[in-house]
Amino acid sequence: MSHLAGKRILLGISAGIAAYKSAHLARLLKKAGAEVRVVMTEGAQAFITPLTLQALTGEAVRTSLLDPEAEAGMGHIEMARWADIVLIAPATADLMARLAHGHADDLLTTLCLATQADCMMAPAMNQAMWRHPATQDNVTRLTEYGWRLLGPDAGDQACGDIGPGRMLEPEAIVAMLFAPADNLPLESASASASIDSAPDDTVSLDALGLAITLTAGPTREPLDPVRYLTNHSSGKMGYALAAAAARRGARVRLISGPVNLPTPAGVERIDVESTNEMYEAARQSAIDSDIFIGCAAVADYRAERFSEHKIKKTSGDEALELRLVKNPDIVAAIAVAEPRPFVVGFAAETRDVESYARDKLVRKNLDMIVANDVSQAGLGFGADENAALLLWRDTTSESGRLELPPQSKATLADAIITTVMERFHAKQREALQTPQQDTP
Known part of the structure; x- marks a missing residue:
């Protein structure tokens, strides 16, 4: 049985090109036995449709804080209490900034302020945005607040740049959910990581994607x-x-x-x-x-030869011969x-x-x-x-x-x-x- 079996995971998806990976991530989490509910920001819906995530999880996807039907029962508080883990993948620079400064201006940020679950995020952004001092200050704040950052990875980016900022592959995220903090990339696990850290400064993800x-x-x-x-x-x-x-x-x-x-x-x-x-x-x-x-x-x-019936011990026989191939x-x-x-x-x-x-x-x-x-x-x-x-x-x-x-x-x-x-x-x-x- 998987370590994720029975875990209640709230998967948050924000507006990044890496959102296409979130469908595969949701599928892997379900396959591992987790219960998965999805919350999408308004911008995320420009990259992947709620219907896709609903089909993969079997649960209705929430997209709005001001949903009259859901909010009749204080739905956002119920979801915050339901989750064992809040996992945001991808987490854009904008979303990280809003969470670092305590904003609650949409459903996802409101849930994050209201939950006592383990909170994790997989950053995804351009390498210059990741290295910017403002983003690194937000990393410091988030880790101090108890957030655990999974990644980012480094390599080719959709914009053509090369460097840190890629969202980890879904397989790596699933594998790292219960990994100790000292197994995480140093840029993510340490609040004092240098913004000039090279990709080689990360804990080994040398099998990434293999x-x-x-x-x-x-x-x-x-x-x-x-x-x-x-x-x-x-x-x-x-x-x-x-x-x-x-x-x-x-x-x-x-x-x-x-x-x-x-x-x-x-x-x-x-x-x-x-x-x-x-x-x-x-x-x-x-x-x-x-x-x-x-x-x-x-x-x-x-x-x-395989015997269709149990091989019986015959009276008087001192040995049994088996021919092996x-x-x-x-x-x-x-x-x-x-x-x-x-x-x-x-x-x-x-x-x-x-x-x-x-x-x-x-x-x-x-x-x-x-x-x-x-x-x-x-x-x-x-x-x-x-x-x-x-x-x-x-x-x-x-x-x-x-x-x-x-x-x-x-x-x-x-x-x-x-x-x-x-x-x-x-x-x-x-x-x-x-x-x-x-x-x-």
Whole structure:
């Protein structure tokens, strides 16, 4: 179950070109199990229609403070009390200024003054407007009043400028709703941020907009209607990786074997049972993925024949013979597919960890591999902690090895995703710098 399940979210939309993203944001919030009601400013309706948001949320969209029907029951106060979270996305410079100075001249600003909910906003404006001292003064006021700013991101803008001010992608916003404040971009989390801060001064959103497919957990190979072959994987490492990637702004699709874990915020989850089911889901998902991470503990073999009825113990038999056949090798198949994503494999070993991992890295044509010794007590399968050895193939550097000591799986996941993103971006830069051969 998502951390957003059952949360009551009041989504405010103000008049910015980024309002088109708000429809997707509303859809993601609903998909995560939240109750969503939308309030739009008058200007927002020039960019996206209330009918669109009503269709996506299943709730009437409020646009006017002086709505006689709603105000008969003090509707704006009721909505302010209803919300667990007030999220404004996009938040324009004008709206930020009005909120910073306590205005209540439309429905959205009135609700914000009246609510005791957690208040968050995703700024969206031209880079010069974001950097202007007046806007930065308003950022200071808003953070002092308890507002939490999600973003902004930096990059190309609709006006043609480049710099900070872009609204975060909806996936990143959903993932950051429950992230601690010290995981937010520094320009947003600190009231004293410099208006000259460069995009590099922000906490990493290096996966922003990237499509990442992860596999996690075990697979089950049925023998008969009541028995199956499986392993001890709990899925904790894969789920921690999915959460870490989503916090960095990636669009994460998690293909999960049977586990008892909640879906991380902002992550799309696909449940499977057998290796063949995981293979088909991974093959389809990898087609439009930038990165594929095969963290699942996949069963290498399955029963050659599935018994339609429970296999009975026969009197006098001291042994039962099962014939097993090979399952498809998921990560190896993705590594030779076209188009090919950046492929990261995992190696759970009990001895000669580095030797086996290096062999797997080359033999399966992987870009990177994460190896761990599952024979160590308190680490690996089912545990809350893990250690890892990261190996990669790199033509631009002699350093292709990083050892990560025992730590919580959540902390380890952040370190692994950091290295994955470093290697992914390095490979992208290398591809751009490599001259293309003319085809004769």
